[in-house]
Amino acid sequence: SAVISQKPSRDICQRGTSLTIQCQVDSQVTMMFWYRQQPGQSLTLIATANQGSEATYESGFVIDKFPISRPNLTFSTLTVSNMSPEDSSIYLCSVSGTANGYTFGSGTRLTVV
């Protein structure tokens, strides 16, 4: 199955700043997904990113706050913009279409102070 390298693994950021999270996949994949896992909660889908088109955002998430890039079939970035403490979460990327269904990156643990 695919292997995903996600970075940074963690960061502590000042409110009002932005952080860009990167995911690199070792094979070409059509769809990449970005999830948020707030403290003590389950995973919520932020958006689906397809190469060559704009990302599709779920209800409650907007492009201005979470811009996504998908320049090719092996790479994507998620930016968390104008951060506030409420954005403190674990952010994960995921790909589908592997033999085991879905593979996840190791996550980015973000703390906003």
Next chain:
Amino acid sequence: GNSVTQMEGPVTLSEEAFLTINCTYTATGYPSLFWYVQYPGEGLQLLLKATKADDKGSNKGFEATYRKETTSFHLEKGSVQVSDSAVYFCALSDLAAGANNLFFGTGTRLTVIP
């Protein structure tokens, strides 16, 4: 729509006890069902999956059977170990209904004490 309802935690068991974590689902099509595990400080790992009714997924002593009649996918293990302490997520995908992503339950934290 698609949703997953998972047994509330946390669950604390003694080593070698029997484990059941309940999971039921709602789906518009014929979903695939998954259990993911998240060990402390780590990312999500696929534990097991089942893609059609009556399939049984199994891995590391864990089992779950896809029950269409009860829309359930309960996770079981006959004898838990301390190393099984983690958060367990039930999830579904419903590709036939056009939902390419995973829908997750709320997660159940399991702590196994020696």
